[in-house]
Amino acid sequence: MSRGSVGVIFGETGTLEFKFLVSESTPVHRGEYVKAWHESDGWILAQVILIKRYSEKYTLKEAKNGLRKDKSGDNIVAEATVIGNRDSSGLLRAPTIPFSPGDPIYKADDDLINSVLGLSGKKDMNIGLLEGTDIPVNLSVNSLVQRHCSILAKTGSGKSYTAGVVLEELLDNNVPLLIIDPHSEYASLKDPGSEKQGDLDKYNISPKGYGSDITIYTPANKAINPVADEAFRLNGNNLTVKELTSIFPESYTSTHVGILYEAVQKLRSEMDTYTIDDIIFEVGNDKSKAKWNVINLLESVRDSEILSTTPTPIEDLLQKGKASVIDLKGVSPDLQRMIVAEVCSSLFEARKMDNVPPGMLVIEEAHNFAPEKGFSKSPSSEVLRNIASEGRKFGLGMMVISQRPARVDKNVLSQCGTQIIMKVTNPNDLKSISKGLEGVNSYVEDELIRLPQGVSMLVSTDIEKPVLVDIRVRKSQHGGKSVNVLKGKQKKQKSKETKQKQSPPPKKTPPEPSQPSADTGSTSAPKQSEASEQNSEDKGGLFKKIFGANK
Numbered sequence: 001m002s003r004g005s006v007g008v009i010f011g012e013t014g015t016l017e018f019k020f021l022v023s024e025s026t027p028v029h030r031g032e033y034v035k036a037w038h039e040s041d042g043w044i045l046a047q048v049i050l051i052k053r054y055s056e057k058y059t060l061k062e063a064k065n066g067l068r069k070d071k072s073g074d075n076i077v078a079e080a081t082v083i084g085n086r087d088s089s090g091l092l093r094a095p096t097i098p099f100s101p102g103d104p105i106y107k108a109d110d111d112l113i114n115s116v117l118g119l120s121g122k123k124d125m126n127i128g129l130l131e132g133t134d135i136p137v138n139l140s141v142n143s144l145v146q147r148h149c150s151i152l153a154k155t156g157s158g159k160s161y162t163a164g165v166v167l168e169e170l171l172d173n174n175v176p177l178l179i180i181d182p183h184s185e186y187a188s189l190k191d192p193g194s195e196k197q198g199d200l201d202k203y204n205i206s207p208k209g210y211g212s213d214i215t216i217y218t219p220a221n222k223a224i225n226p227v228a229d230e231a232f233r234l235n236g237n238n239l240t241v242k243e244l245t246s247i248f249p250e251s252y253t254s255t256h257v258g259i260l261y262e263a264v265q266k267l268r269s270e271m272d273t274y275t276i277d278d279i280i281f282e283v284g285n286d287k288s289k290a291k292w293n294v295i296n297l298l299e300s301v302r303d304s305e306i307l308s309t310t311p312t313p314i315e316d317l318l319q320k321g322k323a324s325v326i327d328l329k330g331v332s333p334d335l336q337r338m339i340v341a342e343v344c345s346s347l348f349e350a351r352k353m354d355n356v357p358p359g360m361l362v363i364e365e366a367h368n369f370a371p372e373k374g375f376s377k378s379p380s381s382e383v384l385r386n387i388a389s390e391g392r393k394f395g396l397g398m399m400v401i402s403q404r405p406a407r408v409d410k411n412v413l414s415q416c417g418t419q420i421i422m423k424v425t426n427p428n429d430l431k432s433i434s435k436g437l438e439g440v441n442s443y444v445e446d447e448l449i450r451l452p453q454g455v456s457m458l459v460s461t462d463i464e465k466p467v468l469v470d471i472r473v474r475k476s477q478h479g480g481k482s483v484n485v486l487k488g489k490q491k492k493q494k495s496k497e498t499k500q501k502q503s504p505p506p507k508k509t510p511p512e513p514s515q516p517s518a519d520t521g522s523t524s525a526p527k528q529s530e531a532s533e534q535n536s537e538d539k540g541g542l543f544k545k546i547f548g549a550n551k
């Protein structure tokens with residue numbers, strides 16, 4: 001074998017694939033990039049997609065006779081898929097004449113990988129390193145925002161961690177962000193992260209909190225969501241029947257909708273501006289008994305306080321260099337969908353009128369807000385589909401994040417020019433991902449099942465082929481940490497053991513009514529937040545109906 005080579009091409013070759021015998025002294029790995037000299041096209045980049053090892057001496061007959069003592073002399077054969085090289089005008093080309101058996105194979109150098117795959121260039125955001133190398137993987141902000149982006153993976157594989165990395169890069173590039181956050185995972189962008197120094201050095205970054213650039217809005221209140229900076233309120237004036245019925249869609253029968261429709265029509269003909277109280281009054285004039293159900297539903301909405309005559313201005317939600325997080329913690333699923341539908345419609349209209357700057361809308365748990373037909377319904381489906389298909393023209397990008405790709409509207413997913421995919425094992429999700437992506441073959445599907453935590457597959461219009469990316473660690477704090485289910489138990493067990501060691505066994509007497517609680521050790525009156533939670537509950541359970549049981 002020639003000096004420095006890792007193998008030699010043999011057997012039948014093509015223009016898009018070849019096999020090579022791997023040199024015993026220099027192992028190559030599955031997924032590794034290699035190069036071959038092509039007689040007419042020069043250096044060509046290829047990737048190892050399969051490696052097999054076999055012995056000519058230790059056959060089935062030998063195996064029947066016992067274990068093998070001498071393990072030398074095995075053949076290691078690799079299969080490589082050809083990626084190509086750049087021609088003089090920078091276009092990617094694959095050879096048109098098959099590779100020559102007998103030619104040597106070398107490990108690919110960083111410059112060749114970089115230029116052929118188009119990874120680093122002068123792009124503005126870095127999301128990590130090409131897996132197994134020190135080559136930075138950079139993306140273009142413009143292309144990511146304009147052509148939308150999806151982050152897909154099974155639960156716990158690192159979706160929100162990776163989304164955080166992308167959001168940090170967008171904030172560093174002053175891109176305005178509006179984040180729909182059903183699980184309170186993004187408030188932590190405010191605080192600097194606590195990753196190990198060695199990991200930070202590896203990616204050449206430092207901890208950073210985005211503090212005052214992040215505003216957390218709650219549609220509930222501070223008692224339910226103490227991390228919130230501001231209340232989020234929708235415009236309560238002149239609501240349509242469609243908007244009203246989208247909050248509890250399952251609870252409205254056609255009779256209810258009829259009653260509501262008549263009331264709203266009457267108000268429209270009489271008043272320029274009407275509120276939910278006017279609608280309740282007008283429904284009250286109806287003669288049928290069914291009106292009481294309608295009134296009950298409308299009162300639930302009114303008492304949730306989500307509607308206001310001084311709603312949150314849409315202009316506040318999308319501002320240069322800032323991120324607004326609508327933290328939906330404690331909000332019932334129906335109301336979440338209604339809020340997302342309203343906010344996204346207003347945002348898209350505001351963007352069309354140039355009332356807000358170009359920016360990015362981030363939708364976590366996208367399968368709930370843009371569901372695929374047949375799985376569920378959401379009043380936000382239509383507007384999200386419109387943003388996916390037309391947002392580019394108006395400078396409104398969308399990032400969709402989901403653990404169930406098969407359940408996300410294909411019309412939305414198929415518009416995403418950048419897809420960051422982590423480990424996926426559900427066969428339906430795998431199928432829907434590979435169906436929707438260009439350049440995805442069985443190698444890619446095999447990889448997706450096996451991806452370790454922290455490694456993503458990046459498929460992007462910016463990059464020639466799907467690549468594996470070792471996603472960089474976070475600059476800011478990650479908010480979606482898994483809960484250690486044994487932690488409390490271990491702590492209690494530990495303190496029990498310490499107590500047992502330190503003090504004599506307690507006498508079995510009933511506790512005094514005023515004893516401090518075991519958890520807080522406090523005898524003081526309930527805190528203000530606890531008091532206001534009690535107030536909320538006093539609202540006859542309606543509050544609970546709107547904001548769910550999560551409070």
Ligand SMILES: Nc1ncnc2c1ncn2[C@@H]1O[C@H](COP(=O)(O)OP(=O)(O)OP(=O)(O)O)[C@@H](O)[C@H]1O
Nearest residue numbers: 155156157158159160161403454471472480481482
């Ligand atoms: N690139 C990474 N580097 C280091 N750690 C990571 C990386 N990606 C994920 N992790 C770790 O994996 C854990 C789970 O990640 P994350 O919370 O993002 O999962 P998820 O897919 O969003 O889960 P869920 O669907 O439950 O919200 C994180 O707590 C983090 O510690």
